Amino acid sequence: MIKLNDYLFSGDTVLKILLQYSADLKDEAIKNHNSIDMAHSNFLIQIIEILEHTEFLTSQSRRINEFYMYMANKYPFLAFTFKGRIKSLIRAEEKFNGYILEYIYDYYLAYGKYPNEAEIKNNLNFFRDLIAYRIVISLPQCHVSEQDKRVERELKYLYEIANVIPDFLEERGFTAELSGLIDINGSKFLTENNLPYYRDYVQNPRSSGYRSLHITFYDNFARCYTELQLRTKDMDDLAEIGRANHIGYEKQQEENRAKRDIIPKGKCKIFDEAYERLIKLQELDLAAVNVNMFMAYNNQLINDGCGLFRGRQILPFEHLSRFQDDRIGKSL
Structure with missing residues (x-):
């Protein structure tokens, strides 16, 4: 079985690694009649297309930037950032294999048997965050006298912005996708029309x-x-940088080990291969990696010049509150 780790010590660029890894996966898939490896190869080709043909990002970023300008005019008292990123190679590979583990595990618990290749392959069609944008807002303390008021008002503005986004981007060539969640505890701050599109982890935080x-x-x-x-x-x-980052990573590792305990090695080949690829990546010492434009002293101190680990940033915009330095500090 081939895995991404085998390609991270050659000194090649990320693009060359992707081309070689996807080609080898395709050859392996044809040789062994393995439709999952073929789907894996095709998934990597999506990343290759993004890295090789970036002109669409210019159009996409420009249209997203129009919402940034809207916010700057609508909320001059807010500080906020817009960031766009292409999911990095290691993160994408981890997530792809993690999806396989999760689907097979859930299927086995529900039906007492393992899904076939066609069912697993169909589940892998829902990978939709290779490109992502993030809006982070902040109401500077100079505008409010109490911390509780600041949190309350930030939430109000966050949901206001969320309710505008679908229609705003629809006019610019985007179509909102249904979240697929039937959330009984859906947020009362989202309008009825927008509720089906959002995955609301604000009102329903993760563990x-x-x-x-x-x-x-x-x-x-x-x-x-x-x-x-x-x-x-x-x-x-x-x-x-807080506990959600650390706890989430540790919890994910524990959950993967728990899945392995339920599905012993040798019972499901597709599970075995995805598990090995994922664990090898999680155990990877980034300081030992040899990829062009990448340098890491350890797993925290990383100069990611190629989108290998943290992802390539494509839309870095920062807007400071127009009144952030106002010494009068009037409350809104």
Whole structure:
């Protein structure tokens, strides 16, 4: 079985690694009549297309930027950032194999047997966040006298923005995708029309404490999916540098080991291969990796010049509150 780790020590560029890894997976799939490896190869080709043909990102970023300009005019008192990223190679590979584990595990618990290749392959068609944008808002303390008021108002503005986004982007060639969630505890702050499109982890936080609003769009111009995330700065800090980041990673590893305990080695070949690929990546010492434009002293101190680990940033915009330095500090 071939795995991504085998290609990360050659000194090649990320693009060359992707081309070789996807080609080898395709050859392996044809040789062994393995439709999952073929789907895996085709998934990697999507990333190759993004890296080789970036002109659509210019159009997409420009249209997303129009919403940035809308916010700057509508909310001059807010500070906020817009960031866009292409999911990195290692993260994408981890997620692809993680989807396989999760689907087979859930299927086995539900039916007491393993899904066939066609069923697994069909489940892999829902990978829709290779490209993602994030909006992080903050109401500077100079505008409010109490911390509780700040949190309350930030939430109000966050949902206001969330309710505008679907129609705004629809006019610019995007189509909002149904979340597929039937959420009994759906947020009262989302309008009835918008509720079916959002995955609301603000009102329904994950076990790690992670909070965010997620919505997926299909870009009819670029013919690809993109995800949009909305958070307050406190939520973003928790997710990126706080306990949600650490706990989420540890919890994911524990869950994968628990799945392995339920599905012993040798019972399902597709599960075995996805599990080995995922675990090898999670055990990877990034400081030992040899990829062009990439340098890491350890798994925290990383200079990612090629989108290998953290993802390539494509839309970095930052808007400071127009009144952030106002010494009067009037409350809104």
